Amino acid sequence: MSSVAILIETIDGVVPKSAGELATFAKRMGEVTAVMVGGDCSSQLTNYSIDSLVQVDGVDVSKFGVPAYVDAIAAVIAAKNCDVLLVTSGARGKEIAGRVAVRTNSGVITDAIDIDSEKIATQSIFGGSTTVHSQVTTPLAIFTMRSNSVEIVEGACATSVEKLSATPSTATLKAEVLALEPLVKGGRPELTEAAIVVSGGRGTNGDFSAVEAFADSLGAAVGASRAATDAGWYPHSHQVGQTGKTVSPSLYVACGISGAIQHRAGMQTSKMIVAINKDPEAPIFELADYGVVGDLFAVLPSATAAISARK
Amino acid sequence: MKIAVCVKQVPDSWAEKKMVNGSLDRAGVDAVLNDLDEYAVEEALKIIEAHSPTGEAGEGSGHSITLITMGPDRASEALRKGLSMGADSAIHISDSALAGADSLLTSHVLAEAIKSGNFDLVLCGTESTDARMSVVPAMIAERLGWAQLTFAGSVVVDPAATKVEISRVTEIGAEKMQAQFPAVISVVEKINEPRYPSFKGIMAAKKKSIEVKALADLGLSATPAWSNVKDATPRPARAAGLKVEDSGNGGSDLVNYLAEKRVI
Numbered sequence A: 001m002s003s004v005a006i007l008i009e010t011i012d013g014v015v016p017k018s019a020g021e022l023a024t025f026a027k028r029m030g031e032v033t034a035v036m037v038g039g040d041c042s043s044q045l046t047n048y049s050i051d052s053l054v055q056v057d058g059v060d061v062s063k064f065g066v067p068a069y070v071d072a073i074a075a076v077i078a079a080k081n082c083d084v085l086l087v088t089s090g091a092r093g094k095e096i097a098g099r100v101a102v103r104t105n106s107g108v109i110t111d112a113i114d115i116d117s118e119k120i121a122t123q124s125i126f127g128g129s130t131t132v133h134s135q136v137t138t139p140l141a142i143f144t145m146r147s148n149s150v151e152i153v154e155g156a157c158a159t160s161v162e163k164l165s166a167t168p169s170t171a172t173l174k175a176e177v178l179a180l181e182p183l184v185k186g187g188r189p190e191l192t193e194a195a196i197v198v199s200g201g202r203g204t205n206g207d208f209s210a211v212e213a214f215a216d217s218l219g220a221a222v223g224a225s226r227a228a229t230d231a232g233w234y235p236h237s238h239q240v241g242q243t244g245k246t247v248s249p250s251l252y253v254a255c256g257i258s259g260a261i262q263h264r265a266g267m268q269t270s271k272m273i274v275a276i277n278k279d280p281e282a283p284i285f286e287l288a289d290y291g292v293v294g295d296l297f298a299v300l301p302s303a304t305a306a307i308s309a310r311k
Numbered sequence B: 001m002k003i004a005v006c007v008k009q010v011p012d013s014w015a016e017k018k019m020v021n022g023s024l025d026r027a028g029v030d031a032v033l034n035d036l037d038e039y040a041v042e043e044a045l046k047i048i049e050a051h052s053p054t055g056e057a058g059e060g061s062g063h064s065i066t067l068i069t070m071g072p073d074r075a076s077e078a079l080r081k082g083l084s085m086g087a088d089s090a091i092h093i094s095d096s097a098l099a100g101a102d103s104l105l106t107s108h109v110l111a112e113a114i115k116s117g118n119f120d121l122v123l124c125g126t127e128s129t130d131a132r133m134s135v136v137p138a139m140i141a142e143r144l145g146w147a148q149l150t151f152a153g154s155v156v157v158d159p160a161a162t163k164v165e166i167s168r169v170t171e172i173g174a175e176k177m178q179a180q181f182p183a184v185i186s187v188v189e190k191i192n193e194p195r196y197p198s199f200k201g202i203m204a205a206k207k208k209s210i211e212v213k214a215l216a217d218l219g220l221s222a223t224p225a226w227s228n229v230k231d232a233t234p235r236p237a238r239a240a241g242l243k244v245e246d247s248g249n250g251g252s253d254l255v256n257y258l259a260e261k262r263v264i
């Protein structure tokens, strides 16, 4: 049986859903230790299968970021003798995992969509065209898990919180955050966590109201193509694709998006893909389970009305 | 200032990719300079131009840009591209023992090459369009014990104070970060518009030196891999599904379809 550390990253003190997904994957392999850095957020973890809770202080992650997380995790791994580390596959999570791998001379597999009890990870690469199974061969195995890849299995969470003090390494103190302006969060679900994502592209011509209304009728997150974020129509934090976020919701609706390879890279593993585009030759239709050839400004409002009618 | 830019040759984004013996088959596809690395080369040029007495990069600037790549012989084509944009020289680490190298080995080799160069700054793209891991810049920073400034959307360098400040947008918000030299910086693709090599640049690049090094020249030997691929299966291409023309009820038909498939 393994001893699995999972990193609980918070945004503005809030634990994302992906923490429950990490606990779900971790429980398959053995004992689960949740690592909290900064504050104690255990009150948000009560539904997850976690055998021990460790809160690390002594490092300032808000000021020193990624390397400070690495200092904290390295301390927990040493104290708890962990042989697996799971981190959520965001930009920050991947860097943390990569640096822990270097520091501990361990193997790391990124962006896994599944992992079994034998620590064999599944990845979906080349824009979803190839499925790969791989494993780490070092005593500590590190994985970053793509969010939204597993149904959370709830369980019992430890009730006591163990405290551990870590010391920042000298390199950690070399780059510091001078200022942080938190992202203004709307009322919609987080892009990488949402079960449904509705995205708009150049075809919206800057008017996202129809996309947003349809998204809201479904309780969906709103995404955008790079053409839309470059034009300033939607914030970059909503960009889906190679240089934006990778999403794999159960439903992805692409509205006025042509389906460029860089966009596909971020959404191709969605379970169901719907495209609305007025060009019948648009490449997005090649991967759509359901395509509507039409004007998004006509199709979306009627779809939104149909959803409301069903409620 | 001495700036190093790590670049990589990758299969063309549009090329069909497949796995052979657990790693990407690179022989059968067109290769290009990783387009995200072009932004790093461009940013290095901009930094030098801003602090050059002539306003230009190159010999008269008093600063230098060295490209560093690890890859097979033909990766020199990617280096020529960067040199023709205006970088001064290049280091090419080429060794048959490096075939199929993962991020840990890549960062190890690049860090060793960087160590021998006395650089102030190392610039990278945010990821390679083939491996898509986005971890090599952070790993290089960890190996060197240098400041890590990744995903920069703007970079301001103060050579006199040996200081660099970046701004970036991450999952948590818009951040400003600062560090002393030496630092590892990765830049996002929104930071600039990479220049096209001029005719003059292309001609000049032919005369610039590319220093080829084997692993042994860096005092390294091949290490066993930290992980391995058990199997790789191409997934059948996503079959295109239904395609319907909207003639007034495209929206409600769509909703009926979604309800039928139980996704809503």
Ligand SMILES: Cc1cc2nc3c(=O)[nH]c(=O)nc-3n(C[C@H](O)[C@H](O)[C@H](O)COP(=O)(O)OP(=O)(O)OC[C@H]3O[C@@H](n4cnc5c(N)ncnc54)[C@H](O)[C@@H]3O)c2cc1C
Residues within 6 Å of the ligand: A200, A201, A202, A203, A204, A224, A225, A226, A227, A228, A239, A240, A241, A242, A243, A244, A245, A255, A256, A257, A258, A259, A260, A261, A262, A263, A266, A276, A277, A278, A279, A282, A294, A295, A296, A297, B035, B036, B189
């Ligand atoms: C290094 C690099 C990184 C990149 N990273 C990303 C990335 O992360 N994400 C990303 O998305 N792109 C990325 N791109 C850009 C990508 O190549 C495409 O340019 C971009 O995805 C196009 O966006 P689009 O589909 O919205 O626009 P277009 O390609 O212009 O397509 C617009 C579509 O809207 C349709 N349309 C127009 N009007 C209507 C209407 N009224 N109703 C219905 N349909 C309509 C048109 O038929 C067309 O198909 C990257 C490019 C590079 C070079």
